[in-house]
Amino acid sequence: MTAVTAVTGETEGRRSGPGPEAGTEDGPAAGTVAGPDGPDARPDARPDIGPEGARGEDAEGTRVAGPAGGQESQAPDEQGEQPALAEGGDGADGSDGAHRDGDGDADADGERWDDGLIARRAVDPSALAGDDGSLVGDEGHVPIGGPYAAPLRTRLDSLRELVGLSRARLDEKALAEAGRVLDEAAARQQLSARHTVVAIAGATGSGKSTLFNALAGVPISETGLRRPTTSAPISLTWSEGAAGLLDRLAIPPRLRRRPLAGGSGDEALQGLVLVDLPDHDSAMTVHREQVDRVLALVDAVVWVVDPEKYADAALHERYLRPLAGHAEVTFVVLNQIDRLPGEAADQVLDDLRRLLDEDGIAVGEHGDPGATVLALSALTGEGVGDLRELIGRLVQEKSAAARRISADIDAAAERLRPVYVADGRPGLGERARDDFTARLANAVGATAVGEEAERQWRRNAGRACGTPWLRLWRWYERVRTPGGGLPQPPEPAEEELTARQRVEQAVRTVADDAAHGLPVPWAQAVREAAVRGSKGLPEELDELAVTLGTPNERPPRPAWWPAAVLAQAAMTLLQIFGGLWLLGQIIGVLEPGLVPPVLVMLGGIIGGPLVEWACATAAKGPARRYGQDAERRLREAAAACGRAKVLDPIAAELLRYQEVREQYVTVSLKR
Numbered sequence: 001m002t003a004v005t006a007v008t009g010e011t012e013g014r015r016s017g018p019g020p021e022a023g024t025e026d027g028p029a030a031g032t033v034a035g036p037d038g039p040d041a042r043p044d045a046r047p048d049i050g051p052e053g054a055r056g057e058d059a060e061g062t063r064v065a066g067p068a069g070g071q072e073s074q075a076p077d078e079q080g081e082q083p084a085l086a087e088g089g090d091g092a093d094g095s096d097g098a099h100r101d102g103d104g105d106a107d108a109d110g111e112r113w114d115d116g117l118i119a120r121r122a123v124d125p126s127a128l129a130g131d132d133g134s135l136v137g138d139e140g141h142v143p144i145g146g147p148y149a150a151p152l153r154t155r156l157d158s159l160r161e162l163v164g165l166s167r168a169r170l171d172e173k174a175l176a177e178a179g180r181v182l183d184e185a186a187a188r189q190q191l192s193a194r195h196t197v198v199a200i201a202g203a204t205g206s207g208k209s210t211l212f213n214a215l216a217g218v219p220i221s222e223t224g225l226r227r228p229t230t231s232a233p234i235s236l237t238w239s240e241g242a243a244g245l246l247d248r249l250a251i252p253p254r255l256r257r258r259p260l261a262g263g264s265g266d267e268a269l270q271g272l273v274l275v276d277l278p279d280h281d282s283a284m285t286v287h288r289e290q291v292d293r294v295l296a297l298v299d300a301v302v303w304v305v306d307p308e309k310y311a312d313a314a315l316h317e318r319y320l321r322p323l324a325g326h327a328e329v330t331f332v333v334l335n336q337i338d339r340l341p342g343e344a345a346d347q348v349l350d351d352l353r354r355l356l357d358e359d360g361i362a363v364g365e366h367g368d369p370g371a372t373v374l375a376l377s378a379l380t381g382e383g384v385g386d387l388r389e390l391i392g393r394l395v396q397e398k399s400a401a402a403r404r405i406s407a408d409i410d411a412a413a414e415r416l417r418p419v420y421v422a423d424g425r426p427g428l429g430e431r432a433r434d435d436f437t438a439r440l441a442n443a444v445g446a447t448a449v450g451e452e453a454e455r456q457w458r459r460n461a462g463r464a465c466g467t468p469w470l471r472l473w474r475w476y477e478r479v480r481t482p483g484g485g486l487p488q489p490p491e492p493a494e495e496e497l498t499a500r501q502r503v504e505q506a507v508r509t510v511a512d513d514a515a516h517g518l519p520v521p522w523a524q525a526v527r528e529a530a531v532r533g534s535k536g537l538p539e540e541l542d543e544l545a546v547t548l549g550t551p552n553e554r555p556p557r558p559a560w561w562p563a564a565v566l567a568q569a570a571m572t573l574l575q576i577f578g579g580l581w582l583l584g585q586i587i588g589v590l591e592p593g594l595v596p597p598v599l600v601m602l603g604g605i606i607g608g609p610l611v612e613w614a615c616a617t618a619a620k621g622p623a624r625r626y627g628q629d630a631e632r633r634l635r636e637a638a639a640a641c642g643r644a645k646v647l648d649p650i651a652a653e654l655l656r657y658q659e660v661r662e663q664y665v666t667v668s669l670k671r
Helices: 009-016 117-122 150-166 172-189 208-216 243-248 285-295 313-320 326-330 344-358 385-398 400-420 430-444 446-465 468-480 496-515 520-533 536-548 562-587 595-668
Strands: 033-037 037-042 196-203 234-237 256-258 273-277 300-305 330-334 372-375
Touching: 150 172, 150 400, 150 595, 172 400, 196 208, 196 285, 196 385, 196 400, 208 234, 208 273, 208 300, 208 385, 273 385, 300 313, 300 326, 300 385, 326 330, 326 400, 330 344, 330 385, 344 372, 372 385, 385 400, 400 520, 400 595, 430 446, 430 496, 430 536, 430 595, 446 562, 446 595, 496 520, 496 536, 496 595, 520 595, 536 595, 562 595
Parallel strands: 196 273, 196 300, 234 256, 300 330, 330 372
Antiparallel strands: 033 037, 234 273
16 A cells, blocks of 8 residues: 655655654655655655645656646644645646645745745744744644533532542542543643544554545555554644644644545534554554553544454453443444455454443444444445544534543542442441440449449438437447448449450440441541540540549438438437336336336337338439439430540541542432
8 A cells, every 4th residue: 555644744854864753653754755666765755645645746856746636735734733735736737726835825926836845945944943843833722622511510520529528538549540530621621622532543454544544535644564554643633723632642743634625524524633543552562652641532532443353352351341431432443344255244243242242332223322333444445434424423513522521430430439339328326326325334334323322322311211229239330340430432443454445345346337338448437537536535434433423412302301300200209208207117206107108118119110111112212313313424424425536526437428428429420
C-alpha cells in the first residue's frame, strides 16, 4: 500500500532531516514521499498529493496534476493543525488557478509560483514560530466548554462530597481513581463541548491505520508491513477549536492533521477529532504507555480487530473487560472481512459478540444501549460508510464526553463499593446501648451501692423504731467485741485492675456491635473512635463511685416515723410504770395487787417488739426504693459518662458513614 506523509511534515523533514521528530519512529522521515515500491529518500521532492494519493511531481521534479487538478501547499491553520491536502487550481499544472502564499491566501496577480520550499526560505524562520518554538497556528486555549447536564452534575457533586468526607477515613490509594475522575471531568468541562474525541485502537496488523485513512478519505497515517508503523498518536480534526483537546492529549502540532476540504462526510463529521493510536500490543513499552494515556482521555474509542486476533487475551483482559462499563462509547470493528470467504465473516462476528458478552460488555442491538459491533474492510471500503455514519451520529449528538465521564464515575463507584457498602444494617441498637450501660454499672458497682443504701435506710429505721433495751444490748455487744466500738471501715471496693478490665471489655463489646457489618475502613474508624473516647473513662467512673456511692447525708424519714417513735416510747413507759408499780407493792408503799402491774409490764414488754417489727415491715418498701434510687443515680451517671466518651463518638462515626453512604448511592445511580 502506498504510504504518504502529510504536506506539513515536509518542514520538519527539510529542517531537521530524518529522525523520530521528523516522521514516524520506524517509518520514513517527514518530508519523504513513498511510492508503490517503497519510500523515496529524496528530501527535496515535494509531496503534492491529489485526492487519490497521486504524487504531485514526477521523478524529474516536473509538476504533475492529480485527478482533481494541481495541488498546492497550505500553511498551518489557526488551530495549529496541519491540513492533509488543499485544493489547487483548475489547470493541469496548477498555473491557471489562483496560487496561495504562505498564509494560504491567493496572490492577486496570480504570477507568483509558491511551491512551499521557496516560501519557507524567503520567510524568517522566527516569524513562523511562537515564543515556545511552536507553529504560529498553535494559539492558546480559551475555555469554551459548558456545564454538564443536571444528572451528571449531581453525580459529580456527590462524588466530590464523597471524597471529601472520606479522606480522613480512607487511604489515598482507595480514593485515587475517584480523584482522577473528578480531575478529568473538570478538565474536560473547560474544553470544547462542540468536539468529540474518538480514538482508533488496535493490535499490530489489525489495519487501524488503514481504517483511519479510509475515514479521512486521504492517506494520513502511514501503513505498511513494517512494525510498528504508527509510533505516536496522530490526530485528524474536521473543524476548528480543538486545540485545547489536542493539547490535553499531548499531540504535538506536527502530528495534527486536517482532512481534504469538501471530502466525503465532512458535514456529518464536523466536530470530530479522530486519533490514530500506536499498537496496544507493541513490543515497545512507550507505545503501550501512550495508548493507555490517551485511552483515559478520549470521549469514545473504536477497537479494530482482525479475524486472526479478535480473541486475543491481552485485548480482552487488559482493555475490553476493565472498560465494560464504557460500552455506550465503544465501537468494536471486525476488519479485513474481505479475507473471509462465504459466511465466515458472520460466524466470526457472532463469536466476537459472544466474547464481548463474556467480558461484560453490553452489545447494543435493536436500539438497545451498548457497544456497537460491525464488520468492514478498510482496504476495499466495505462497511466503512456505515462506521462513518455511526461516528457522525455520535459526534452530532455531542453527548459522548458526558457518557464517557458517567461511565468513569460508574467504574470508580464500583471500585469503591467494598469500602462503602455494608453487608447488613450496621448501627448501634438499643440492646447494644443497654448492654454497654449495664457493663459500666457493673464495673462501677451500682448494684452494691443500691444494696448498701437499702441497708442504711433499714438501720436508720431500726435505730428510730427499735426498743431501747435491744439497742442497748447491741451497743454492749459492739463494745465488748475488740475493735467493735470503733467506726467500721467501708467494705473493700473491687480492685481497680478488675474494674478497668471490665470497662475495657464493655468498650470493645459495644464497638464490635456497632462495627458489625460495616466495610473494613469504617469498622476500623468506629473501633478507633471508641478506644479514643474510653481514655480516662475508668478514672471518671471511680470518681462517680466515690461521689454517689457513699452519700454523706442521712436517708429521708417517712411521715409515720414520729408516730412509731411515740408508740415505742409509750411501750417503754408502760414497762417502766409497771415495774415501778410492782416495786412499790414489794416494798409496801402500795397496796398489794400483782396482776395489774404485771399486765402493764407485759403490755410494754410485748408491745415494744411488736412496734419494732411493724416498723421494720413498713420500712422494707421505702428502704428498697431508696436503694433503687441510689443505684439508678449511679447507673445514670455512669451511662452519661459512657455515652459522652464512647457512644457519642461511635454515633458520630456511624452518622458520617450514613452520610457517605447516601452520597455513594447518588454517585452509583445509573443514568
